[in-house]
Amino acid sequence: MMKAAMESTGSELAEGLARSGLRPTSQRSAVYDVLASSHDHPSAEEVFLRSRKVLRTISLATVYNCLETLVDCGLVRAVHRDRLPTRYCANRSEHAHFHAESGEVTDVPLSPEAVKYITALLPEGFAADSFELSYRGHAPRKTGSNI
Amino acid sequence: MMKAAMESTGSELAEGLARSGLRPTSQRSAVYDVLASSHDHPSAEEVFLRSRKVLRTISLATVYNCLETLVDCGLVRAVHRDRLPTRYCANRSEHAHFHAESGEVTDVPLSPEAVKYITALLPEGFAADSFELSYRGHAPRKTGSNI
DNA sequence: CTAGGTGCAAAAGGTTTGCGGTTAA
DNA sequence: TTAACCGCAAACCTTTTGCACCTAG
Numbered sequence: 380m381m382k383a384a385m386e387s388t389g390s391e392l393a394e395g396l397a398r399s400g401l402r403p404t405s406q407r408s409a410v411y412d413v414l415a416s417s418h419d420h421p422s423a424e425e426v427f428l429r430s431r432k433v434l435r436t437i438s439l440a441t442v443y444n445c446l447e448t449l450v451d452c453g454l455v456r457a458v459h460r461d462r463l464p465t466r467y468c469a470n471r472s473e474h475a476h477f478h479a480e481s482g483e484v485t486d487v488p489l490s491p492e493a494v495k496y497i498t499a500l501l502p503e504g505f506a507a508d509s510f511e512l513s514y515r516g517h518a519p520r521k522t523g524s525n526i
Numbered sequence: 527m528m529k530a531a532m533e534s535t536g537s538e539l540a541e542g543l544a545r546s547g548l549r550p551t552s553q554r555s556a557v558y559d560v561l562a563s564s565h566d567h568p569s570a571e572e573v574f575l576r577s578r579k580v581l582r583t584i585s586l587a588t589v590y591n592c593l594e595t596l597v598d599c600g601l602v603r604a605v606h607r608d609r610l611p612t613r614y615c616a617n618r619s620e621h622a623h624f625h626a627e628s629g630e631v632t633d634v635p636l637s638p639e640a641v642k643y644i645t646a647l648l649p650e651g652f653a654a655d656s657f658e659l660s661y662r663g664h665a666p667r668k669t670g671s672n673i
Numbered sequence: 674c675t676a677g678g679t680g681c682a683a684a685a686g687g688t689t690t691g692c693g694g695t696t697a698a
Numbered sequence: 699t700t701a702a703c704c705g706c707a708a709a710c711c712t713t714t715t716g717c718a719c720c721t722a723g
Contacts, residue, residue, distance in 0.1 A: 401677090402677075402678080402722075402723090404677095404678065404679085404721095404722090406678080406679070407678095422712095423712080423713080424712090436679090436680080437679085437680085438679075438680045438681065439680095439713095440679085440680065440681070440682090440713090440714080440715085441678085441679055441680065441681095443712090443713065443714075444678085444679080444714090447713095447714095457608070459606055459607075459608060459609070460606075461604070461606060462606070462612065462687085462688075462712090464711090464712065464713095465608075465609065465712085465713085475647065477648065477652055477654070485652075487647065487648060487649065487652075489647065493647055496643060497644070497659070500622065500634065500636065500640055501624065501634060501661060502634065503666075504665075504666025505624055505632075505634075505661070505663065505664075505665060505666060506663050506664050507624070507661040507662065507663040508662050508663040508664075509661070509662050509663070510659060510660065510661045510662070511658075511659070511660050511662075512644070512657065512658070512659050513657065513658050514648060514652070514654040514656070514657045514658075515654065515655050515656050515657070515658075516652065516653050516654040516655040516656070517652075517653050517655075518651075518652060519650075519651025519652060548702090549697075549698085549702070549703080551696090551697090551702090551703065551704085553703085553704070554703095569687095570687080570688080571687090583704090583705080584704085584705085585704075585705045585706065586688095586705095587688090587689080587690085587704085587705065587706070587707090588703085588704055588705065590687090590688060590689075591689090591703085591704080594688095594689095609687090609712085609713075610687095611686090611687060611688095612687085612688085
């Protein structure tokens, strides 16, 4: 196999972008790859630093632009916490976020039933396009998990 | 009865502040009163404009300081949505927020069972101090409700 | 060719902070 | 008296934007 195969297959990215009539540029690809291979919900700044290892000339503004594009295409999720820098994740499955006091952010998977339950909490007449659920608290003792 | 009675009784505010060893100044009182009598989740700027009707000399920075103080004391909740200006509410009962596309924010009450259910979604080992749930979507046709 | 993208630098905009002066216990 | 608090203005910091150049279809 080619080394290039280490990057995302590109199909998911290319297809997602194409759906909006956008091109999979090397910058978008680099940004997406960083997120797809990260489990720590990096900030734009952090994505910038990591993507620069691959694309040495990419600028922070371009990273912001790419992130916005990817979010708009539904390929990436923006994770907000108070006024702290926005963080990003490429986990597109339904999930909530647990914000530990340390700043660490962990995905909390949501079952289809949970999603249904939460959506059903809305009063008559309200129709949710989406919801965001985030917890704040103490994370369990650090596991020896990867990344 | 004195006209002053129109302001919040002050007891809730004074007690909440006292718990943190803080004084119920006229500025904090004005800010709190604005929120306690608003159901539309005003931004700091908006709180500033409204509180200035009562305290003509209050400054925006002081409003920000007061809001932060009140949030820290648990008397007021900060409501975030993406990177838009933070909004505030004095509704201390357990509730979620519905963000309509219009920018309108509506409280969504949460029953004790709902709170329990949502808290129970966390994986083993995680302990949540609190959670925040927000919906995005279309609000029902405007009711003739009061502010 | 030419519409869409990138990179840079500068602007924007909400929020915070430093500081001198004021106020309440 | 004195520690807490306010108002002002300037600083901060993340994010956005304008613009000239570049590049893929």
